[in-house]
Amino acid sequence: MAASLPTTITRSARLSVDAEAVPCARGASPTPARPAARTRAPLWLHLHLPHLALDVLTRGGDGERACVLVEPGVRRPQVLLSNRHAAALGIRAGMPLAAAHALGQLGVLERDERAEQAALVQLCQWALQFTSEVSAVAPDGLVLEVDGSLKLFGGLESLLQQLRGGLRRLGYRADYAVAPTPLAAALLARARPRAIVRDKNQLPDCLAHLPLTALRLEPAVQAALGQLGVRTLGDCRRLPRNGLARRFSPLLLEHLDRLFGQRADPRPGFEPPRRFASAIELPWEVDSARALLVAGERLLGELGGYLRGSSALTQRLRWHLVDRDGGRECFDLALAEPSRDEQHMLLLLRETLMRKRLAVPVRAIGLDVADLTSQRAPHMQDLFTPRRQGHAEGYAAFADRLRARCGERALRGLGVLPQHRPEAAFGWRRPLLNAGRMTTLAEQGAGGRQVRRPLWLLERPLRLAVRDSQPWFEGPLALVPGRERIQSSWWEEESLARDYFTAITARGGRLWVFRELGGARRWYLHGIFE
Amino acid sequence: MTLQELMQRAGMWRGGELPPLATHPTGFAGLDAILPGGGWPQAGLVEILTASSGIGALRLVLPMLAAASRAGDWIVWVDPPHIPYAPALDAGGVALSRVLLVDLPTRSTASGEDDEILWACEQALRFADCAVALMWLGATTPALPMRRLQLAAEAGATTGIVFRPATCAAQSSPALLRLALETPAGEEGSTPLALEVKVIKARGTHHGARCRL
Numbered sequence: 001m002a003a004s005l006p007t008t009i010t011r012s013a014r015l016s017v018d019a020e021a022v023p024c025a026r027g028a029s030p031t032p033a034r035p036a037a038r039t040r041a042p043l044w045l046h047l048h049l050p051h052l053a054l055d056v057l058t059r060g061g062d063g064e065r066a067c068v069l070v071e072p073g074v075r076r077p078q079v080l081l082s083n084r085h086a087a088a089l090g091i092r093a094g095m096p097l098a099a100a101h102a103l104g105q106l107g108v109l110e111r112d113e114r115a116e117q118a119a120l121v122q123l124c125q126w127a128l129q130f131t132s133e134v135s136a137v138a139p140d141g142l143v144l145e146v147d148g149s150l151k152l153f154g155g156l157e158s159l160l161q162q163l164r165g166g167l168r169r170l171g172y173r174a175d176y177a178v179a180p181t182p183l184a185a186a187l188l189a190r191a192r193p194r195a196i197v198r199d200k201n202q203l204p205d206c207l208a209h210l211p212l213t214a215l216r217l218e219p220a221v222q223a224a225l226g227q228l229g230v231r232t233l234g235d236c237r238r239l240p241r242n243g244l245a246r247r248f249s250p251l252l253l254e255h256l257d258r259l260f261g262q263r264a265d266p267r268p269g270f271e272p273p274r275r276f277a278s279a280i281e282l283p284w285e286v287d288s289a290r291a292l293l294v295a296g297e298r299l300l301g302e303l304g305g306y307l308r309g310s311s312a313l314t315q316r317l318r319w320h321l322v323d324r325d326g327g328r329e330c331f332d333l334a335l336a337e338p339s340r341d342e343q344h345m346l347l348l349l350r351e352t353l354m355r356k357r358l359a360v361p362v363r364a365i366g367l368d369v370a371d372l373t374s375q376r377a378p379h380m381q382d383l384f385t386p387r388r389q390g391h392a393e394g395y396a397a398f399a400d401r402l403r404a405r406c407g408e409r410a411l412r413g414l415g416v417l418p419q420h421r422p423e424a425a426f427g428w429r430r431p432l433l434n435a436g437r438m439t440t441l442a443e444q445g446a447g448g449r450q451v452r453r454p455l456w457l458l459e460r461p462l463r464l465a466v467r468d469s470q471p472w473f474e475g476p477l478a479l480v481p482g483r484e485r486i487q488s489s490w491w492e493e494e495s496l497a498r499d500y501f502t503a504i505t506a507r508g509g510r511l512w513v514f515r516e517l518g519g520a521r522r523w524y525l526h527g528i529f530e
Numbered sequence: 531m532t533l534q535e536l537m538q539r540a541g542m543w544r545g546g547e548l549p550p551l552a553t554h555p556t557g558f559a560g561l562d563a564i565l566p567g568g569g570w571p572q573a574g575l576v577e578i579l580t581a582s583s584g585i586g587a588l589r590l591v592l593p594m595l596a597a598a599s600r601a602g603d604w605i606v607w608v609d610p611p612h613i614p615y616a617p618a619l620d621a622g623g624v625a626l627s628r629v630l631l632v633d634l635p636t637r638s639t640a641s642g643e644d645d646e647i648l649w650a651c652e653q654a655l656r657f658a659d660c661a662v663a664l665m666w667l668g669a670t671t672p673a674l675p676m677r678r679l680q681l682a683a684e685a686g687a688t689t690g691i692v693f694r695p696a697t698c699a700a701q702s703s704p705a706l707l708r709l710a711l712e713t714p715a716g717e718e719g720s721t722p723l724a725l726e727v728k729v730i731k732a733r734g735t736h737h738g739a740r741c742r743l
Contacts, residue, residue, distance in 0.1 A: 416616045457613045
């Protein structure tokens with residue numbers, strides 16, 4: 001085109017002006033400079049768990065025994081699924097159980113469909129940490145929409161790696177595939193695991209060779225299509241559309257359209273429950289609490305996924321152990337401050353379980369977390385405060401570890417109470433909490449009285465023997481002149497009247513002793529000055 | 531080879547020249563003078579050996595406890611033999627809100643420490659926000675746990691004060707500093723109580739120094 005600017009700029013001419021401004025090869029049509037609106041192309045990831053029925057029953061154990069799954073209540077049971085060790089022995093699906101037993105030592109587990117469904121729900125909950133659009137695909141898969149999460153997780157590869165690692169930690173074996181439509185992702189995950197297809201236009205080529213059975217159609221439809229000579233999905237696609245709709249149902253056409261992306265396939269999103277509740281049935285009974293650690297770790301993995309997905313923190317974990325009669329034993333793990341640090345919780349669980357003695361053998365372990373708080377904004381610390389960075393976290397971790405190993409009351413703080421009686425003048429408190437009734441001596445205004453108090457107080461005053469009318473403790477005690485008389489009011493329940501003295505032992509130590517004023521006038525040791 | 535050349539060699543150092551040790555001032559001028567670095571080491575174990583109880587071992591560290599607690603660091607008492615009396619600590623200047631007591635369900639009696647106590651000591655020493663951890667161990671604690679405690683104290687930058695009976699003075703110990711306390715003879719009746727502090731082990735040339743407080 002001649003490079004001359006038109007004198008009048010009309011709307012249609014504006015485009016050509018822009019076109020001339022862009023240098024382009026002769027003959028090629030210039031692209032308009034106005035950028036096209038960018039639409040987000042969804043990318044679906046399907047997780048296929050072919051061994052779900054077996055994994056859900058064996059993940060509570062350590063995975064070292066050969067296990068097979070059978071259908072319960074059948075007269076001549078057949079092996080449905082076998083785990084790694086059983087497969088190594090040569091056991092395959094479809095083999096009669098009696099034959100399988102001949103091949104080696106086996107653990108036989110009966111299929112539990114309710115547990116499978118619960119496990120699928122748990123997996124959906126766990127997967128919410130990767131994306132907010134998760135949908136279960138019964139009976140053994142779930143699908144995630146991951147295009148929105150790719151940036152956060154640093155790319156598809158990184159996301160897949162985290163997903164694989166997480167599933168391994170939970171104890172599941174899974175195959176996956178990524179495709180632009182959920183149905184295509186499901187097909188690929190079952191037939192060609194680990195396939196990644198990003199472009200919708202490549203789908204027909206990728207799916208063309210897959211057999212028709214991959215579609216999981218009804219048997220009648222499948223047989224009818226088979227009679228037509230349709231073997232693969234490519235053949236199916238080439239059939240005329242109206243004919244297909246008339247001969248079979250329009251639903252088949254719709255299914256194919258959804259598969260190849262010509263029609264939208266909205267999936268119902270998974271709604272997480274308000275509280276977390278999960279349990280693992282152990283493949284065999286355990287009678288030592290240490291063996292529960294594997295199952296506990298898996299449950300904590302699920303909890304971590306749930307907390308991350310819901311942006312929540314928790315402060316209390318409620319565990320329960322179920323024995324074979326259904327009896328429950330509960331114990332709590334409390335954290336000093338809300339967190340979702342799985343490693344920290346695992347450490348506390350390990351400490352607690354190491355010290356636990358089981359009264360009866362345990363068949364299942366469960367975890368309930370109802371105490372959820374939403375995540376707070378991080379503490380705004382002063383940039384220049386030295387060494388205070390880890391203040392809150394350091395104390396919380398220390399306190400949790402100590403309480404988990406040594407008991408709830410292992411860690412205490414001290415406070416001063418305004419009381420005359422020496423043993424009542426101090427009190428225990430929870431560290432870091434409000435002091436409450438406790439004050440300091442300065443606040444009490446006791447500055448006027450210069451009283452010396454011993455640094456150590458005995459838990460209970462120790463009765464002293466008297467020899468030659470002198471109190472005796474590892475030698476005769478010499479009393480320093482000067483006494484303090486403490487008398488509590490007569491209206492108090494335990495009224496006391498004591499004369500307190502400082503006494504020096506034969507070895508040079510200083511003790512705080514008192515003598516009762518009434519009654520038997522006995523001598524007691526109450527404290528030690530240091 | 532002259533003496534200068536020998537001194538230049540890597541691997542040779544003079545007893546008096548050591549890198550300065552970070553310390554907390556003890557609060558007693560006489561004691562500061564005889565300790566390396568002029569105070570309690572900020573990261574490491576200090577053993578205080580006493581022949582009998584009640585002669586003033588805790589009083590020795592009280593100024594440091596007061597200073598550390600007022601600065602906002604935690605003071606952890608691991609399984610103390612008796613109850614630390616709060617009014618007395620308060621009168622001594624310790625901020626009670628920073629005092630933590632660890633009470634363990636099992637107490638060791640005569641021989642050997644419970645594993646629980648040693649574990650709790652190690653946790654307290656590793657706790658970064660704890661400035662001082664006070665521990666009471668017996669004479670028969672083997673050397674390996676003591677070494678672990680020393681390493682934990684260095685890792686957590688905590689001063690670990692270990693009170694032990696004087697009978698273990700002859701044993702070797704990995705602590706950075708070891709002091710022996712006794713009441714000077716002939717002064718039993720005096721108040722305030724006189725105390726004689728002798729340095730059994732210290733970095734540098736302070737071994738054998740004494741002071742009277």
